[in-house]
Every structure is written in C-alpha cells, then in structure tokens.
Amino acid sequence: MDEKAASVSKLPLPVAFLEFLARNGVDPSIYIAASQSTPRYIRLKPGCGTRITEIEEEVKCKVRKVSWLPNFYFLQPDVQIASTKAYQEGKIYGIDAASGAAVVALNVLPGDHILDLCAAPGAKLCMILDLIGCSGSVTGVDVARHRLAASRTMLRKYGLGDRCRLFVADGTIFSFIPPRVQSNFILGMDEESEIYKEWTHRRPCKERKRVAKARENASSQPFVKTQDPELIFYGSNSGVVGLRKSEVFRSVDDLEILQFGYDKLKLLTNGFRLLKVGGFLVYSTCSLTVAQNEDVVEQFLSQNLSAEMVEVEDATGWPCSPARIPKTLRFDPSTSFTSGLFIAKFTKLTIR
Structure with a gap:
C-alpha cells in the first residue's frame, strides 16, 4: 500500500x-x-x-x-x-474564501435586487448586503426554519438586515418577485389583509400564540412543497413595510418576472425562472461530484434556450481550476486551500 x-x-x-x-x-x-x-x-x-x-x-x-x-x-x-x-x-x-468567491461572481452592485434560494446559515447574505449598501434589496429563502432563524440572528448582529427579507420556503417553487414593484399591480386588494408594520422580535401575545401553534402543526407533518412560505424577518427598507400580506404573497406571471424579477440570484431552475432578462444567476454548490455540478448544468442548458453561460470576470488570479464545462470553476482544499465549491454563471437572454 x-x-x-x-x-x-x-x-x-x-x-x-x-x-x-x-x-x-x-x-x-x-x-x-x-x-x-x-x-x-x-x-x-x-x-x-x-x-x-x-x-x-x-x-x-x-x-x-x-x-x-x-x-x-x-x-x-x-x-x-x-x-x-x-x-x-x-x-x-x-466565511470560507470559496463562498466569498461565489458572491463576487455575482458582481453585486448598489441598487441590485438579489435572491438567494439557499440562504442559510447566512454568511453570504451578510456579504451581499454589505455590497449593495444603501439601495437595492436581498431576499433570502431556506427550507429549514431553524437555520434561517440563525441567519436572521447574524443579520441583526452585524446590523445588515435593513434591506433584507427572509422566507422559510422551498426554493424550488418559491415564486415572489421583489416587493418594490408589487403595489403597481394590485387592483382591488383585500382591505382586510394584514398590513406589515416595522418588524420586531417582540410580537404581541396573540400573534406569538398563533405562530407557535402553526409551527407546532407544521413540525408534526413532513415538509411538503405546497406549504405556504413564512416571512420570518424583514428590514425597514426591504420593501415590505406598509404592504398588505396579499401584496407580498401574490402570484406572478412570466411576463411580470421578465420585467421586474430579480437582478441577480443563486440556485438554478426555479431561480432562473425568477430572473429578469439581462440578469445574472450564479449556481454554486459545495459538492465535488460531477453529477451535482457539470451534469446539472448541461441538463439545465439543454432545457433552457434563453440561458447562456458567461465568464466569471473577477476569477483571473483566483486559486481555482477550470471545471469540465468551459467558464465553470472548481475550488478544493488541495488546489485552493478552501472548502470545495463549484461555480457556474448564467445570464437570461430575450428569445425572439
């Protein structure tokens, strides 16, 4: 041996x-x-x-x-x-340097509206919010409530939650666009719908009991994709304060998404659906297997004619290696002295 x-x-x-x-x-x-x-x-x-x-x-x-x-x-x-x-x-x-590289690959700019469909435990959220500064917004989504609650704690600790909203939801079916534009489309909204006031962790007793009961009922059942998303945090400038629940939790069609969807985001098939034309998507995983990286990307490209791979412009000088597909990157402990990470970047084209 x-x-x-x-x-x-x-x-x-x-x-x-x-x-x-x-x-x-x-x-x-x-x-x-x-x-x-x-x-x-x-x-x-x-x-x-x-x-x-x-x-x-x-x-x-x-x-x-x-x-x-x-x-x-x-x-x-x-x-x-x-x-x-x-x-x-x-x-x-x-935050691992490879995770930081995935955020840099998004080329975050002030004013961007960014969606992270696998947001916990929250370090990347913090970095993204640092980069957007005093404009734009970030929506964080994760299926695990306790992990997303930890992300909420991080945002509050670092004073970065002002322009962020966090949803407990299945990222593969999450379907809400940034609230910045929603009031332009509401016709005859429900006057009885709850209006979101400034978020506080000190909720009224009646509301705490209602949330606790709903959580207890949910915990006794396996998570299903039809389960309604839960908004567990929103900052004062996240676009939620002052809106009615019916405005935040409303269905959107493909035309609306193409015009008013997210500028940048992470995850893949559903994330790409929510991406506006000209926006950018970074697909990153901590897996080292081809099946969860290159194979997924190849299948995605074959099924989405409006998707185009783009170079990660900032990657010049990064200690990573090219992956099997051109323009994709791999970090690993032996080559990069970081955790393992795969990165692929896409943009959405207009199909004529």
Missing part, C-alpha cells in the same frame, strides 16, 4: 461515504488536505481594516490578507474568533 492509500485508509470517514466518493470519481485524499491545511477565513466589514492588529493581539497569531479576495483574511485553522472584540462588535465574521 503506497503512502497516499495508507493515508486515505486512516481517514475518519464512513465506509458508505468512501464508496459514494468512489462512485462519483472523487479522490478521498482531498479530505487529507481539508483537515491539514485549510485555514480559517474571516471577512472584515469594509472600513475595518485597522482592526487587524487588535485581532492579532487577541488571538495571538498572525492574520494574513487574502490577496485575491477583497476584505478577506486567513488565520490558522484552529483559531477561535468568537471571543474577539471585533467579532462581538459585528466587525468580522467567518
């Missing part, structure tokens, strides 16, 4: 997982690199670069800048940042 095979045999991985990797052509030794050399990454909120020396003193190690990713730094993998003053003040947060 050679040294590499011996190392693989000692990996603390379940046999079933090793068999899965073998079936999908993934070299298990990549997990050796992941466990031994992948550093701890952090992102500083813009304008907080002067805090580096303070952080180094607290964690007692060098904090080094990631040369290819703005505002990103890395530390030794075993360093804990939760006790640092900068973390407690919401000036830094942990």
